[in-house]
Amino acid sequence: MANAAGAWADGVARLAGAKPLGLTPMRRTIILLDPPPGAEIAAWPAVIDADEEYYFKPEAGMILASPADETPSDPVDAAPDEMDIAICVDRLQNVAELPVRRVARSWAGLRTFAPDRVPVFGYDPRAEGFFWYAGQGGYGMQIAPAAARLGAALALGQPVPADILERGLVAEDVTPARFG
Numbered sequence: 167m168a169n170a171a172g173a174w175a176d177g178v179a180r181l182a183g184a185k186p187l188g189l190t191p192m193r194r195t196i197i198l199l200d201p202p203p204g205a206e207i208a209a210w211p212a213v214i215d216a217d218e219e220y221y222f223k224p225e226a227g228m229i230l231a232s233p234a235d236e237t238p239s240d241p242v243d244a245a246p247d248e249m250d251i252a253i254c255v256d257r258l259q260n261v262a263e264l265p266v267r268r269v270a271r272s273w274a275g276l277r278t279f280a281p282d283r284v285p286v287f288g289y290d291p292r293a294e295g296f297f298w299y300a301g302q303g304g305y306g307m308q309i310a311p312a313a314a315r316l317g318a319a320l321a322l323g324q325p326v327p328a329d330i331l332e333r334g335l336v337a338e339d340v341t342p343a344r345f346g
């Protein structure tokens with residue numbers, strides 16, 4: 167059985183009789199803002215501060231922004247909190263000349279982290295045939311092409327793909343066995 171249930175992965179493990187790994191779903195909020203009138207934003211860079219307290223970037227004619235929140239959550243259908251939206255707008259207005267007249271859209275989702283914030287790909291040493299593919303945190307989209315090939319190889323009992331190995335990643339880095 168492969169457990170790729172995102173925020174629900176620990177719960178699915180319990181249902182399957184495996185031990186949860188201590189995965190924590192964290193809520194992350196996104197808002198969309200109208201660009202300043204007349205501004206050509208398509209070539210704007212993605213802007214993120216060193217302390218990761220906000221980021222913003224152009225997104226299909228709008229400005230996408232986040233307060234970079236990481237609020238621990240139960241595994242739920244996440245919704246944005248008004249306070250996180252207000253914090254996001256406040257942080258943006260402190261650093262950029264972005265007059266915010268309205269928040270066109272907002273949403274939130276869950277980014278799920280293992281205790282060491284490294285993804286968990288591999289068979290559970292304590293639950294025969296139970297394969298973990300979880301804990302991708304905030305990078306599951308960007309790592310997807312390599313992570314999917316890595317996960318498939320590990321699930322089939324094959325070696326780590328050579329190009330991934332060359333970059334210094336070994337199966338032990340992502341194994342669920344590291345949680346003792």
Ligand SMILES: Cc1cc2nc3c(=O)[nH]c(=O)nc-3n(C[C@H](O)[C@H](O)[C@H](O)COP(=O)(O)OP(=O)(O)OC[C@H]3O[C@@H](n4cnc5c(N)ncnc54)[C@H](O)[C@@H]3O)c2cc1C
Nearest residue numbers: 170171172173174194275276277302303304305306307308
């Ligand atoms: C606001 C936000 C912004 C993000 N930005 C980025 C970004 O810029 N770049 C990036 O790389 N990543 C980003 N991420 C992170 C990325 O979305 C996650 O890392 C990725 O989605 C994790 O993939 P997953 O398949 O493990 O989990 P999920 O995408 O959550 O998929 C798990 C699926 O399992 C399903 N499921 C749960 N339980 C069961 C069950 N019992 N039976 C059947 N199905 C079940 C769920 O419904 C869900 O569809 C962002 C996440 C959020 C919330």
